[in-house]
Amino acid sequence: MGFIHLHVHSQYSFLDGASSLDELLDKAVSLRMPALALTDHNRLTGVIRFYGKARAAGIKPIIGAELDLASGYHLTLLCKNADGYSNLCQLITQAHLSNLDRKPEATREMLRNHSNGLIALSGCSKGEIPTFVAEGKYDKAREAACFYRDVFGKDFFIELIRYPSREGGSDSYRLASFAKEDNLPVVATNNVHYAEIKEYRIKELLNAIDRIIPASQLEGYRTVEQYLKSQQEMMKLFRDLPEAIKNTGEIASRCNLEMDLGKPRFPKFDIPEGESDYSYLRKIAFVGAGRKYGLLSASIKSRLEHELDTINKLGFCSYFLVVWDIVRWAKSRDIRCQARGSAVDSLVVYALDISNVDPVEYNLLFERFMHPLRYEPPDIDLDVDRRRRDEVRDYIYQKYGAENVACVGTINTYMARGAIRDIGKALQIPKSIIEEACQGIHWLSASELMEYADTLPELKHSTVYKKEELADFFKLCTAIDGFPKHLSVHLGGLLIGNGKLSDLVPLEWSGGGDIISQYDKDDIERLGIVKLDLLSLPTLTVIEDTLSNIKQSRRIDIDIEKTPRNDPSAFGILRDGKTIGTFQLESPAQREMAGRLLPDRFEDIIVSISLVRPGPLKSNMDKDYLPRRHGQQPVKYLHPKLNNALDETLGVILYQEQVLKVAHDLAGMSYAEADGFRRAMTHERTEEEMEGMRDSFISRAVGDGIGKNIAEKVFEQLAAFAAYGFCKGHACAYAITAYQTLWLKSHYPAEFLAAVLSNQPMGYYPSRVLVAEAKRFGVEVLPPDINKSSEQYTVEKGAIRVSLKQLKGMSEKALESILSARAEHKFTSLRDFVLRTDVSQPILENLVKVGAFDSLDNQHDLLLQLPKLSELKHKIIKDNQGYSITLRRCCTQSRYSYGFPYL
């Protein structure tokens, strides 16, 4: 082995590395490098994909990181083996989590505790020893060297970096002499920050963005030399020190980390003694199915056995038990919690009460969710009542231990707007230009920006994109397109380890104070760790609030899960387009579809949810389906064998599950194979791959006795559909929730709309539209009343009472003060209100103006009283200065002692 790069930063050294993993690896391949290290700053975010990509490119991946130490110095660490990887994860985690300032800092003690399996290089010019040597503090350098040699033994090297410069790299020569005197091994690196020399500009630009300064004010040492140099270039630089080159090979040969990717690492679920994960899962699944179906038919038994067998063979039993336990716990505390997505296709999921969709009734296919040929951890997404999601999250932390649970991190990357704003600031582009360039591009990537500048209606009239003097600026924006900027919390994602998470996953703080993984959801999946999506669904909160409103106003307990799914009044409001506030069915497009579809059965809602999306509408699926639905066109099948798959949608392919059935029935594929076929068609593929799939499908269909013409036509239909298909299981889960909201709105509009109004913002429409909708349903909307309004909208004799929270400027503190004072006894006058609450003058004024006191006095008179009351309030506060008693308590004590006239 010649020279190996052991100190390399990628774009995952957020705002410091200027090249992607692909660019670095492509360059390494072109330079015939046998191995390459990745050592990003304080994080391993890129290593899982680096490991896979490097292996695929025939390059040995060396995993490491450049760590910030508590002393402010840097240290380069490389993993020799799995122990080293685990120690590096723990070091990085501890460095991040132990520092309240949220700047990672590893202490010497941490290094001492987690040195096993790691190789340490003394670091760049910011390393401890290089700094001391450069400053001429040789005693301190020697003390530091002693420490590192003591901790890392023969796995500690002095890192030499040589950038040709006017000064001639004297620091590196001094460091080499120091190493020789102290008998320390040396190693050459180039502290790579970009693949090609020209990218130094991008690195400097990112540094300027990171420090929030103009690029022209970049301080400190600047260089263009941090590119991925060839072995020859590096050998030339170190021709006087061949051992520094040789040691790169020696270190690379010591680094032999094998990452065990794809192996499931599910948390251990506590099962009763004498049971295995499988036997226990089987037991509760059969008990659950018995509860749902009564006596189990042979077909249900056989389906359950088949699903359980697959789950067991794939080793996912404990995962199902974990999810079952979470949902069971939530439901035991009346927290609405249910599965969405393809998991709903599973009978086991239904039997375990994780989902409320019966896959047998709705003809759902388990293989769309999982099968033996799809070796990926299963993904059960749970919708949870928005208000109570944190309770479920807390339970998971408590049940599996805080050390074993974390939020999934997500990598925020540059889009066009962010790039324009940040680069604009760094290059001191006038604000007005930046603002103009940022208009109407919130969904564009920077590389699409110039492509669409001439065609997109929002951009066509803008002149900034055509200005020649800004061409370089926009080129730079394109250059950082997709660059990672920072990590944040993935919406709803939680990961649960089968032991201490930081042994396997580096963790850090999110901006909001959550502990998050440095890996994103895809890498977590590659690692085989359980990821659970706990998604806040406000509609579930609305359902809960509606039921509570009904109970309060009418003293009726309703079990919404047991409402019949064929209620004429629910379908009535759906057909009339009176669906504002309902789940999934309120958008203008859905209401328009309802007018054309004229739904009168539950399956119509599933169809409607699946049809009203850009893809199906653009490809005119509705125009195929609707005439058949209304009997205006005959239902035709290209072949009788398609009847079974397409019967439910009158010969039109609407659902992904139908693709599996068609491939199974027509081309004789197993459902597992058919799902592979569906996935291959859905993902990006080359023309050759598509041709391969076509040939395979047609030849298998012809082999099964289907005419070639028909097979070709069916394949064309499947190919056209592939991009737009919807998972029927997911549509069913949403249809049930949608139906429940329809049912509630049609029977209890006041209670339902009060709940929707209380949970704003959500859905498509603002409060004023919802209020208008209430009036359309004959529900009166009452103004806020100081003695009647609550924190939320409430129902009073069939009318909706506006909540106090809606008042402009209302604070939580003021609201709490009002409600607690009112709990003692109702307010009798404005004066009584002022004396018993801590409410600011503007809030008080607003309350009077919106008529909250109208039931007590005339609004005009009340407004006249306000200044005097204000005086009273100030006097009380002044008199009680220095005492930590609340105004309310003070007023209660002295309300009559000030001699103010009783108002």
Added chain:
Amino acid sequence: MSRLIDEPVKVHQNNDSMITAFIWRKRLYRVLDVVGWWREPSEWWNGKSMRLFIRVNAQNSGTGTYELYKLGVQWFLSRVLD
């Protein structure tokens, strides 16, 4: 010690693109050897390019050390070292 010059010079290169001589203020300087080279980052935000510097020992009436750099296709004498 060095004197900052920053004046354009005409450079002679051999077939291997090695500088063999340069003309400064109408006088020929024959390059004896190349002492070193390096690249310096530019004010790229002002549209300027990176500069390649070369330090040579050259002979005219006497022998001296000179720093040259290339900007686009033009070479400049950056400074003269004592």
